[in-house]
Each structure stands twice: as C-alpha cells, then as structure tokens.
Amino acid sequence: MDFSSLDPDGRHRAFVEDVRAFLAEHVTEEVRETERRTGDGYNREFYRALGSRGWIRPELPRERGGAGLDRSEVAILRAELERAKAPTRQLSTIRLVSPAIEQYGQSPLREQVLDGIARGEVCLSLGFTEPQGGSDVASARLRATRDGDEWTISGSKMFTTNGHQADYCFLLTRTDPTVGKHKGLTMFLMPLKIPGVEAQGIFTFSGERTNMMFYDDARISDVHRLGEVNGGWSVLRGPLDAEHGLGGMVNDGLDALPMGPAFLYEARDALDAALDWAEATGSIGDGAVVDRLADAIALSEAAYATDGASGRVLGAEALDRIGAELISLIGPEALLEDEAADGGMADFAYRYAQGTKTYGGAIGVFRTVIAQHELGLPRMELPGSRAFLTK
Ligand SMILES: Cc1cc2nc3c(=O)[nH]c(=O)nc-3n(C[C@H](O)[C@H](O)[C@H](O)COP(=O)(O)OP(=O)(O)OC[C@H]3O[C@@H](n4cnc5c(N)ncnc54)[C@H](O)[C@@H]3O)c2cc1C
Incomplete structure (x- = not known):
C-alpha cells in the first residue's frame, strides 16, 4: 500500500481516534466473547451500528449507503476492526457478493438487498461447496428446476458459514446436467428464511460454526436469479477470483480483503x-x-x-x-x-x-x-x- 497519502498528525489521526471510540463502545466484551465462541463473523446489533456510520461498504459514496472513505481511511478502518476483534468475516462476504448483486441482480430486489446490506440489516452467506465436490465447485449438483416464474431448489450444500442466520445465500446451482460442467450452472440470491431450507450446524476444532444446508424443494421466484440461466459461471467467477486473491470483482477499485x-x-x-x-x-x-x-x-x-x-x-x-x-x-x-x-x-x-x-x-x-x-x-x-x- 502507498502510505504517502497518510497524514498521521491530522485527518487520519482524528479518524483513527473516531474509529477507536466507536469500537470501544460497540465491540463489547459480550460481542467479542460471542464471536470467539461461535466464529459467526456477524452480529446484527454491531452491523447495524456499523451501517449507521456507513462503514459496511465504507468506500461507497454516502448516497449509496457508504461513508465516502478514501483508500487510506478504509485501510485504517479494516485494521482497527481486526485489532478490536470485531466480527468482520461477514464484511468479506459482503465485499465478494455485493458487486455481483449490483451487476446481475433484478430490480427491485437488488436495490432492497443492497440497501439492507448497507444498513447492517441483511446478512449474506456463500453456497458453493457441496458434500461430494470440495474445492471443485463447478461440479455442483444442487438442482434448480424452472416452473414458470418460479424455481424449485433441491439438494445440499456443505460448509455454508452463517447459513443458520443469514437472510440470503449466494447460491450455485445446476440447471442443466447434460452440458459441460461449467456450462449448466445458474446463480441465485437464495432467501434462506423460507420453507424447505434447513441448516444443520457443523463445528470446527475451535468451536466455529458452519452448516450443512438442506434444500428440500424450496420454491423461489425468478427475481432471485442472478444473471443468465446456465450463465452462472460468469457470475461466480469474479467473486471466486477475488476470494482466491486473483483480483476479480471487488468494489470500486479496492483490493480484495486479505484473510x-x-x-x-x-x-x-x-x-x-x-x-x-x-x-x-x-x-x-x-x-x-x-x-x-x-x-x-x-x-x-x-x-x-x-x-x-x-x-x-x-x-x-x-x-x-x-x-x-x-x-x-x-x-x-x-x-x-x-x-x-x-x-x-x-x-x-x-x-x-x-x-x-x-x-x-x-x-x-x-x-x-x-x-x-x-x-x-x-x-x-x-x-x-x-x-x-x-x-
Ligand atoms: C469452517 C469452514 C467454513 C467454510 N465456509 C464455507 C462457506 O461459507 N461457503 C462455501 O461454499 N464453502 C465454505 N467452506 C469450504 C472451503 O471453502 C473449501 O473450499 C472446502 O472445504 C474444500 O473442500 P474439502 O474440504 O472437501 O477439500 P478438497 O477440495 O477435497 O481438498 C482436499 C485436499 O486437496 C487439496 N486440493 C484440492 N484441490 C486442489 C488444487 N486444485 N490444487 C492443489 N491442491 C488441491 C486441498 O488443499 C486439500 O488439502 C468452508 C470450509 C470450512 C472448513
């Protein structure tokens, strides 16, 4: 990172102090303890507080729910959030998925979800990995079957972190099993709080919770589709590349979040x-x-x-x-x-x-x-x- 734009005695020092005061108030011992116990990376109250400052997607202008921060300020905010042990993992998910919602989402759902994310009200999860597929996400088998203006989703996903509390899942589905594996995929912004969706907790060595997700003929409207039918790989590639540190699709020229x-x-x-x-x-x-x-x-x-x-x-x-x-x-x-x-x-x-x-x-x-x-x-x-x- 280029530090030449930092002004540690003036504006940036004041910003550090502002962020630290905010975090001292909102990252309470209880928030930290819950995060360490669950590894959720998300706490709705804390995200609402972040949203009230425009700090969920802070690089965006205020009229889009951000705080108009420059790169140095964003870097300071990130570092202070990590230092305070705030639950930050949801911010990485938001960062990966939001550009795809912006580019491929359908109105008015797109605007509602993006607004909810910026306010800290909407929690997202990632649904790529399947029990049989592991890292080979393009081998996805979870089926989405079209029925007029609706889709039926059936199958299972492995390791959907936050699936038990997220509002939506950035979900990779198989819509055509007869073509090459990268060609028959479609992405959805899948609502999770609906009948037919169930999360079963899986706990890591250190107690972090992730989930096995079961989709049992869950019905959703076509407005939840992101991009073309069978064009899911193009929708997923940007976020996947960003997650793998290959640049890919990230917000407004900022780098992907290093983990x-x-x-x-x-x-x-x-x-x-x-x-x-x-x-x-x-x-x-x-x-x-x-x-x-x-x-x-x-x-x-x-x-x-x-x-x-x-x-x-x-x-x-x-x-x-x-x-x-x-x-x-x-x-x-x-x-x-x-x-x-x-x-x-x-x-x-x-x-x-x-x-x-x-x-x-x-x-x-x-x-x-x-x-x-x-x-x-x-x-x-x-x-x-x-x-x-x-x-
Ligand atoms: C706690 C936790 C949370 C997770 N959260 C999510 C989530 O929210 N959403 C989601 O979709 N997924 C999630 N995952 C899945 C995760 O991102 C991995 O992609 C997935 O676990 C890898 O699959 P696997 O464990 O079956 O390993 P495999 O893919 O079967 O890999 C087995 C071994 O082979 C190696 N390997 C595999 N492919 C290659 C390759 N191309 N080159 C070199 N080596 C390779 C791996 O490094 C590994 O050592 C989570 C996993 C865990 C454990």
Whole structure:
C-alpha cells in the first residue's frame, strides 16, 4: 500500500481516534466473547451500528449507503476492526457478493438487498461447496428446476458459514446436467428464511460454526436469479477470483480483503499472552526461551506483511506453527482447560489455525494459484483427474 497519502498528525489521526471510540463502545466484551465462541463473523446489533456510520461498504459514496472513505481511511478502518476483534468475516462476504448483486441482480430486489446490506440489516452467506465436490465447485449438483416464474431448489450444500442466520445465500446451482460442467450452472440470491431450507450446524476444532444446508424443494421466484440461466459461471467467477486473491470483482477499485492478517491477530494475542507468561514465571531470563519467542514474533510479522495468495497461505501456516511452538514452549500447562498458564491463548490459536487452512479456499488451492498465476508454472494434473489417470 502507498502510505504517502497518510497524514498521521491530522485527518487520519482524528479518524483513527473516531474509529477507536466507536469500537470501544460497540465491540463489547459480550460481542467479542460471542464471536470467539461461535466464529459467526456477524452480529446484527454491531452491523447495524456499523451501517449507521456507513462503514459496511465504507468506500461507497454516502448516497449509496457508504461513508465516502478514501483508500487510506478504509485501510485504517479494516485494521482497527481486526485489532478490536470485531466480527468482520461477514464484511468479506459482503465485499465478494455485493458487486455481483449490483451487476446481475433484478430490480427491485437488488436495490432492497443492497440497501439492507448497507444498513447492517441483511446478512449474506456463500453456497458453493457441496458434500461430494470440495474445492471443485463447478461440479455442483444442487438442482434448480424452472416452473414458470418460479424455481424449485433441491439438494445440499456443505460448509455454508452463517447459513443458520443469514437472510440470503449466494447460491450455485445446476440447471442443466447434460452440458459441460461449467456450462449448466445458474446463480441465485437464495432467501434462506423460507420453507424447505434447513441448516444443520457443523463445528470446527475451535468451536466455529458452519452448516450443512438442506434444500428440500424450496420454491423461489425468478427475481432471485442472478444473471443468465446456465450463465452462472460468469457470475461466480469474479467473486471466486477475488476470494482466491486473483483480483476479480471487488468494489470500486479496492483490493480484495486479505484473510491472512485477520488470522494473525490470534497469533499476536497468543504471543502477548506467552510474553506475559514468560515474565510471570521468570522464563524471560532464559536466552533459549527469548530466542524462540523472537522467532515466533518474526514469523507473525513476516506473515502479516505478506499480501495476496502468499499472505493467505503464510497467514494460516504461521498461525498453526506459532500455536504449536507456544504450546511446546509453555508445556502441558498451556492445555489445561480452565487454568491454562497463558489463559488458553496458544491452545486456541493452534485449534483456530486448522480451519484457516481450509475456509475461503483450501491452502493447497492457493498454492496452485501462486504456482500458475504468480510463477507462471504449467497447470497441475491432480491425482484423480482424468489427465493424470490416463497418462
Ligand atoms: C469452517 C469452514 C467454513 C467454510 N465456509 C464455507 C462457506 O461459507 N461457503 C462455501 O461454499 N464453502 C465454505 N467452506 C469450504 C472451503 O471453502 C473449501 O473450499 C472446502 O472445504 C474444500 O473442500 P474439502 O474440504 O472437501 O477439500 P478438497 O477440495 O477435497 O481438498 C482436499 C485436499 O486437496 C487439496 N486440493 C484440492 N484441490 C486442489 C488444487 N486444485 N490444487 C492443489 N491442491 C488441491 C486441498 O488443499 C486439500 O488439502 C468452508 C470450509 C470450512 C472448513
């Protein structure tokens, strides 16, 4: 990022103070505790408060529900939200999906939903992954069948985070199983609070909730369709590329939200707690302990400073390694349930890291993105792919 436009003594300092005062009021201990327990990334009250400031899509002009912030201010806002441990994951979803709603949505639903998002009233979820498909989202089987001006949706989706509380799902469906897999897909802005839609919770190692979603002949109007019938891949590609750090479709020239830094706030907290532990136990006087802590801090900072797909991979891997290293440093007392020597921070960082290696795209896929798009290496033939098996 170009820091030359920052004015730390004037306008930007005042903005930092404004954001911090807002967050001190609204990111209460209860909001933080709920976020850590559920990993929802969304809290309706907090999002309403953000919406009242125009900070859900802050780069948009005020007449479109934003706050007209410039790039530096948006970067400050993001950093302060992460630092305060506000529930931010919904902001990334909004950021990925809103441009697709703008471009492909049908009036007046489009305007209603975009207005609701800006006010913090509408929560979105992503419905790409299916039980049998994993990262290969284009193999989607969930069926959408047309019936006049309506569609019937039937099948299941795996790992729909927020599916239990979201108002809509950015849903990938199969509308024609007889053509090539990328050709028979259609996207919908699927309402979730209707008959025939059910969410069943799945919990990660660290307690974050995601969902298996069941669509049992759920009927929706054609106004929920995004883009052409069987043209779903073009609608999905922008948000998917943005999620994979390939630029893709993001708001008003801003970069896609990097996920690595969000993970690394957990690493920083675990490192702070480990430093407190080292002070309290006198281990800080041991050069070997100091070396190990310094290495972990350096890794965390290096990962934090790395952006794009590499930052995504390094962020998740650094959190995993730092969590494991701190547990090994502190010893079994890091794992005590209620009386862990560091307040359970290293244990939580390690467990939390396991999900970060998968959601938003498995890091193996990001490695492929780095190889093909950043290093220009040839396409990889995966074990199980037809090309690999017929070699
Ligand atoms: C907590 C959580 C929340 C999630 N939230 C959502 C959500 O809200 N919406 C949604 O649609 N999905 C969501 N997902 C799905 C997630 O984004 C992954 O895409 C999906 O989990 C990957 O599928 P899989 O786990 O079956 O792994 P697979 O795709 O079966 O991968 C297995 C292994 O193969 C590797 N691999 C696969 N393909 C490639 C490739 N092309 N190149 C290199 N290596 C590869 C992977 O890295 C992995 O190690 C979530 C997943 C989790 C765990």
